[in-house]
Amino acid sequence: YGEWFNERLKRGYVTWKSPFDGRIFPVSFANTRVFIFWSKNPRPFLSSLADLIREGRQCLFLFTLNDYAKEDLEPGIPPLEERIMTFADLSHLIGRGRLTWRFDPLFLSDMVTIDDLLGRIGIIGDQIAGYTDRLVISFIDIARYPRVQRNLASSGLSGIREFSAEEMRLFASGLSQLNEDWGLE
Numbered sequence: 001y002g003e004w005f006n007e008r009l010k011r012g013y014v015t016w017k018s019p020f021d022g023r024i025f026p027v028s029f030a031n032t033r034v035f036i037f038w039s040k041n042p043r044p045f046l047s048s049l050a051d052l053i054r055e056g057r058q059c060l061f062l063f064t065l066n067d068y069a070k071e072d073l074e075p076g077i078p079p080l081e082e083r084i085m086t087f088a089d090l091s092h093l094i095g096r097g098r099l100t101w102r103f104d105p106l107f108l109s110d111m112v113t114i115d116d117l118l119g120r121i122g123i124i125g126d127q128i129a130g131y132t133d134r135l136v137i138s139f140i141d142i143a144r145y146p147r148v149q150r151n152l153a154s155s156g157l158s159g160i161r162e163f164s165a166e167e168m169r170l171f172a173s174g175l176s177q178l179n180e181d182w183g184l185e
Contacts (some may be wrong), residue, residue, distance in 0.1 A: 002048025009052075013020040015165040034058040038102075040065075040078045043086045050093060061094060062136070063087055065128070066119035070135040071112070071157055074104060084127050091131035099132045101125075101184075105140035106171065129182035137175070139163045 002086055008014040013028045023162075035057065039045065042063060062098050065087055069079050077083065091099050103121055107112065124133070142148050142162055162172065 002045040005045075006012055006048050006051065008137075008164045034060060036060045036062065038062040038064070040074060041083065041086070042090055042119055043082075046086075046089065048091060049090075053094065059094060060098050060100070061090060062100045062102050063090065064104055066103055066125055067124060069150065071109075071155075073155060073157070080124070085122065087128050088131050096130075096132050100134040101128060102136045104136065104138045106163065107140040107142075107160050108163060108167065109157060109161065112160075113172050114174065117171065118178065121175065122178050125178055125182050125184075129184060132184065134185040135179070135182075139168060 009029060011024050012030065015026050016025050018025065035052065037045070037049075039061075040063075042049070042061065049059065049061075050174070063086075065083055069080060070073055078086070085099070087099070101122070101124075104147060104160070106117060108117075109141065140160070140162055141146070
C-alpha cells in the first residue's frame, strides 16, 4: 500500500478505525518522529519506503517471516526464498538495526513439532541473521482470541494447539542454541 501511504503522507493525516467499537479517529503526521511498518510481504512497498528515506523520515520495520508453507497458513504471500531476498533488500535499504525479524505465531500440531519449528527457524535464521539484529517470537494464544479460533477452524488443519510451559522452555532452549551462531537480540 505504498502509493496509498504516500498520498496520506501528503495530506498530513490518516484515519484509523478502532477494531473494538468501529469509531474512526484521525491520526496526524505533524509530530511523527518515526514510522513503524509491519508486513509479511513488504516487496510492493520498497519503492515507497525508499522515497520516505530520501525525505529523511525515520522508520522501523517488523517483517513477519515464517515458514508455514506445508500448512498453507499464509496464502497469497510469495515463496519463502523470495521473502528471504526481500528481507535482505529491505535491510540494505533501511539498515539491519531498523529491521526486526518476526517468526510469529509459534504453534504445535499433529504435524508440527518443536524440532520441526526449530528446523524451520534455523533455515531462515542462517540466511538472514546478517541482515538484522533482532528476532521476535510469540506463542499462539488460541483460547484468548475468538478470531484465531475461527481462522484455525476454517483452515482445515487439525490438532493445532498452544505450547505447555515445559514445551516453551524446551523451545526457548533450542532457539538459544541456534542463536549462538546468529547473535540476535
